[in-house]
Amino acid sequence: MTPEDCLNLHELEALGRAELLKAAHPSVLDYYLGGAGDERTLRENRSAWAQWRLRPRMLADVSSVDTATEVLGLPLSSPIAVAPSAMHGLAHPEGECAVAAAAAAAGSLMTLSTLSTRTLEEVGTAAGGRWWFQLYLYRDREVSRALIQRAQAAGARALVLTVDAPVVGRREAMLRRPLVLPAGLELPNVGPRTTGQESLTHLAYFDSLMDMTLSWRDLEWLRGVTDLPLVLKGILTAEDAALAREHGAHIWVSNHGGRQLDGAVTAPEVLGEVVAAAGDREVYVDGGVTRGGDVLRALALGARAVFLGRAALWGLAAGGQAGVARTLQLLEEELVLDMALCGKTALSQLGPDLLRRAP
Ligand SMILES: Cc1cc2nc3c(=O)[nH]c(=O)nc-3n(C[C@H](O)[C@H](O)[C@H](O)COP(=O)(O)O)c2cc1C
Numbered sequence: 001m002t003p004e005d006c007l008n009l010h011e012l013e014a015l016g017r018a019e020l021l022k023a024a025h026p027s028v029l030d031y032y033l034g035g036a037g038d039e040r041t042l043r044e045n046r047s048a049w050a051q052w053r054l055r056p057r058m059l060a061d062v063s064s065v066d067t068a069t070e071v072l073g074l075p076l077s078s079p080i081a082v083a084p085s086a087m088h089g090l091a092h093p094e095g096e097c098a099v100a101a102a103a104a105a106a107g108s109l110m111t112l113s114t115l116s117t118r119t120l121e122e123v124g125t126a127a128g129g130r131w132w133f134q135l136y137l138y139r140d141r142e143v144s145r146a147l148i149q150r151a152q153a154a155g156a157r158a159l160v161l162t163v164d165a166p167v168v169g170r171r172e173a174m175l176r177r178p179l180v181l182p183a184g185l186e187l188p189n190v191g192p193r194t195t196g197q198e199s200l201t202h203l204a205y206f207d208s209l210m211d212m213t214l215s216w217r218d219l220e221w222l223r224g225v226t227d228l229p230l231v232l233k234g235i236l237t238a239e240d241a242a243l244a245r246e247h248g249a250h251i252w253v254s255n256h257g258g259r260q261l262d263g264a265v266t267a268p269e270v271l272g273e274v275v276a277a278a279g280d281r282e283v284y285v286d287g288g289v290t291r292g293g294d295v296l297r298a299l300a301l302g303a304r305a306v307f308l309g310r311a312a313l314w315g316l317a318a319g320g321q322a323g324v325a326r327t328l329q330l331l332e333e334e335l336v337l338d339m340a341l342c343g344k345t346a347l348s349q350l351g352p353d354l355l356r357r358a359p
């Protein structure tokens, strides 16, 4: 079976998981799949989009459906993009470069994790300007400053500060079977000490580098380092959305794929309140997206773009760049189909009137 044979993201996940089990230590699958605590949020993320039912309109001439949009001034062919996830080299030898190339070829964009296995410059080249850099802020600000400046020089279009991980969530699958990194896997943005197998057990070493004191005040420091647009990833309330707006940041609604605070609200529950509080700031979303209908619901709730976490990883494991390309293609095709069936021909026509909460 190849990615081309897969008819939907569930089949791509099955293929990606099978390939990963053949090629990598079983702890890698635990790492990719796992959530925090009892994994309630992880499970709820998958079903949460269905709480919104669709109110289709008829007789709308849907002979041509356009999914083009713009994020932070960058034109996208599709509102479906790639979220940051750590260590793509565990899934495929080309790692983040394969994901960046697939996203760029689709006219989309990828977000590169601080915990990448390829350098900022390599990814910048593969992405052709279609990428954002995700930052975990280090205690050692000079290390963070250098990374941000290198990302900007390599063509990153925005800085995404992850705000929901001042500490790593309690991921029990990883406590039972600690992540084993293959010899030679590099984490160029973390430093040479993390290339040994033990040093990343439970992500403890990385955790120890992170700045737990991170607060709204630090946004001023970031503003002094870069003039890139700033996106705060991990916002889940109207209160924090309002603060993000006051600080001039854009907003990424996310519960980190259920990997941080177990019991946290899901994106479809809170997207409406966040959008209302965001004013003129752009709002993005991730979590549990597996169907074009999920994307449609997110856009109707006011998100400007929808990001894929695990789905992109399964595509990568299933077939490298071709697997990620197939993931993006299938979801885009489903989005176009659902838009047509709802009587919509452009993203600007999607709004809350398309939705009704399921009883
Ligand atoms: C294996 C894995 C690694 C991740 N690494 C990062 C990361 O380095 N930085 C970050 O901000 N989010 C990270 N995330 C969270 C994703 O960006 C995203 O919020 C989440 O996966 C969305 O949920 P989904 O997997 O259901 O699509 C990671 C998620 C997974 C599954």
Ligand SMILES: CCCCCCC(=O)C(=O)O
Residues within 6 Å of the ligand: 086, 115, 165, 166, 167, 168, 203, 206, 207, 210, 256, 259
């Ligand atoms: C201090 C947070 C470390 C998390 C590393 C990568 C990540 O975000 C994940 O979900 O895994």
